[in-house]
Amino acid sequence: MFLINVVFGFWLLCVPTSLRLVSGVEIVKSHPRDNIWHEKTDHHDQLFIVNKDIAPDGFQRSTVLAGRTPQDASFPGPLIAGRKGDRFTINVTDLLTDPTMDRSTSIHWHGLSQKTTNYADGVAFVSQCPIATNHSFLYDFGVPDQAGTLWYHSHLSVQYGDGLRGPIVIYDPEDPHQDLYDVDDESTIITIADWFHLTSLQLLAALVVPNADATLINGNGRYVGGPDTPLTVINVEHGKRYRFRLIDMSFDAFHGFSIDNHNLTIIEVDGINTLPHTVNFIEIYPAQRYSFVLNANRPISNYRIRALSNTGVGAQNFTNGVNSAILRYVGAPEEEPQTSQPLSSDVMIFREGDLHPLENPGAPGNPYPGGADLVLNFTLGFDAEMVLFSMNGVVFESPTVPVLLQILSGAHHAQDLLPKGGVHTLPPNKVIEINFFGGDAPAGPHPFHLHGHAFDVVRTSDSSEYNFKNPVRRDTTLVAMKNQTTIRFVTDNAGPWFLHCHIDLHLSLGLAVVLAEDTRDTKKDDMIPADWKGLCPIYNSLTPSQLP
Template sequence: MHFFLASTALLALLKPHRASAASVDFIKTVTLDIANHDLAPDGFQRSTIVANGQYPGPAITAFKGQKLLVTVNNKLTDSSMRRSTTVSFDGIFQTTENAYNEGSAFVTTCPIAPGASYTYEVPLGGQTGTYWYHSELSVQYVDGLRGALIIYDPFDPHRNLYDVDDLSTLLQLGDWWQIPSVTLLTGYEGTGIVPVSDSGTVNGIGRYQGGPAVPFAVTNVVSGKRYRLRIINQSARNVFTVSIDNHPLTIIEADGVSTVPHTVDIIEMLAGQRYSVVINANQPVANYWINAPFVGGLPSRNLHQNATLSRSILRYKGAPIAEPTTPWTLGPVNGTVLVEADLAPLVNTVPPPVDITISLDLQVVAGKAIWNVNNISYLPPKVPTLNQVLAGASNSADFDPTENTFVLPAHKTIQIEFPPTEDDDAHPFHLHGSNFWLIKSMSSPNQNTVNPIRRDVAGVGGSGTIVRFRTDNPGPWMFHCHIFWHKQAGLATVMLSSPADIRQNANPSAAWKELCPTYDALPAELQ
């Protein structure tokens, strides 16, 4: 497919010299046909919603500084699932001028109607690293619409640490349900119990208890080479714990930010988080387990669930085409576990002093599918936030209280504080439009205002979490839980920076302006 790069060509382009960087076209076009396909990622066949017929969707690759033109053709027809759609590019900082292409349903855009197409403009600017795309409409990406987005840096400062970095070194983790998301959501709304997945998948392949022995995904390596593995938790709920038997993991990136190399054996990943790790293929030629057990609700609520089945294989060239002979485990018993607070940015930017402090208190309504932020359960407005701003909305009073919109001045430093909770459950809060300094990780009791990591997804809960960000990119940016069941239940806010700057600088296209009238005219069953 035209948006894949062959491994050899990619490695050649990655050599740090200006000629290769200059040879990359500024604009790259990508086509995603969103349609229903019968697939069986874990051996159970069901109708899905996927891009270009596959789960996960095709990986989109680009280079630093390029602009993506991503055409989404909505070909959905299955009435058991949502038939409109949107696509969001997680972690990409759409600019104020381009906020209308950001893809957040009912915040920056209306969904794309069935039978319609829309082309998202995605300028990548100076961003590099590991990202992903997924449906941002309701819980639709549960049905399969998710895939990787990788931005390569020809001048990567970590380039001397690895030999191979291509599509063969992606590890895409996902939770998988055998029942369509609309049915699951109805059950959640009726009981207040978040659906428990049937399985976990690694690169689109998984197994469930009592199901067929689907061949595991394989990552091939050559003895003596070093590999940059880009690991993405594309789940809608599950927390994955990643390790590779006999192979330490040296972290060099978190959510698109290069880190000081930090070696561990085990990484816990919340929904939406991404890490790049380097592994050295210096072990005896054999097959090794890549362990990716997960947690996400009580297994007793879904007897298909067996966390040890969530895994794949690291296969050395010359090893038999077979599963490893070593035991299936949840990972090393005494291995070093990543402590998020130990991560440090490779290039440090000291967090500026705080101008505005906001406290966000999260509460669930017992027995109901309702989550509140400061006693408000977010409800998507009929008219998207951006449309309201362009029509003149400027103050909090201009928005319905259920939109939970915080109006912020431009070019200020905002600190958001999540108070401690009685349990250690982590809500992975994700910020659109920019990333944040993680002043206090829930993994540590300490605050760090000297060299905290910057990322765009962090766990909220336990001993409390503090993040800090700048409003230098005015726009209506969601800040929400990336457990999409919780987001759908109201665990979301909108951080709206400088409506006046948005009106002055945003210039939506005619195609974008047609999205809402077309969607609003649809009968409910097609929305």
């Protein structure tokens, strides 16, 4: 009762008369290979969230999409680009009307640490209330010390499965890998997504593992028995080296990615530069990203780009062009590839532990298991009868009051924060070690993402060995049934941060916790704008007919 009264009083004092209206924008696009970088470092942008009928695989359905105008909304959404040190103000306007899908929304900027701007992290009921339809919210955040390949997506319920996802690239003018490639621009972004003909709410209601109808590469694909829709074509010029930025925006499936007859030299993982590591096959899971260098030194021709889904359409391999796109050399005929995959003996697959950070390698803390200031153990569980996931026996259920608002209203201890058992408080400036035990949680491996941090994976899901010297550093790693994964990070970013499985149905079925970091300094470190304070009263005033 105390928490409710405090929250109510907080809102009476803070609610503005209206939310910020849509304003004019100046869109700044920058790429490191342009001869001149824009000196302006403030990027003012708009995203309109709308319903739109599209047929990316030949099957038309209603979707939830983002666009810089309501008319140009697309899948994937428009690229948001800038450079290290820039600031972004992005006004998100909700114009959703289709009652078969969620009509409110929120946007998470995946991979950005949001230091001192936890309120802009975009997680419904953790860092904000959702944006109600016919309203807007201005996300305002900086990227003072980050660069790399990121993405944005809805973080309300299972909404991003209906299409609300797009790429972010933060370029580094002083990229330590820049001598390895010649081209790095919008044309070298590759997005992978599973695609479904049912809405995400229908998939959630079915309570079964969904089967992807299609794999979309840069928004195009085919489904089994469907028309021969055009496949995405990525053009390269013989003799040039390309930095491709691979983003898995999938809702459920993971993919085996390759490009026929070409090696892929990985130089970045989840926004972290790595020592170059050459492979010809990448197994990529929802929310993970890799930059790789491709040397276009093969005979001028068409080569198949492959992204084989582990569910649904993946059973058809690459028949009739499913699960694929085209790498086309300038001068090659406009036809589909006739190339083949390498023999199994020639496949170069990497383990996650094969990757090592280029800069500042080494996990924080002491170089042995448990050598941290605080050790947390999370065991994944599954209730087959209720079809619910859990962590340490607790099924995460979103609170009605965002965790950040609870903290700002005076709740600083785990026992005072909702949902009960779903929030863990962490002290500031300490080394945290988290042991994930896969337990009996099915439908994995589970790609776990921590908001607000990159972390060192000192024990990967496919190994019993520890690496404290130069473990892979990233923001999304795997947790497998019956196996253990261990990560470490430092609590240098005050606020509540979501830790969850990025298979979106699993998140909605309870596979998540909130790590509330340095709760006493959150109010001081995160200055909340007036627009944020208006989100909850507006959302809470919605009638049942305006939901979902």
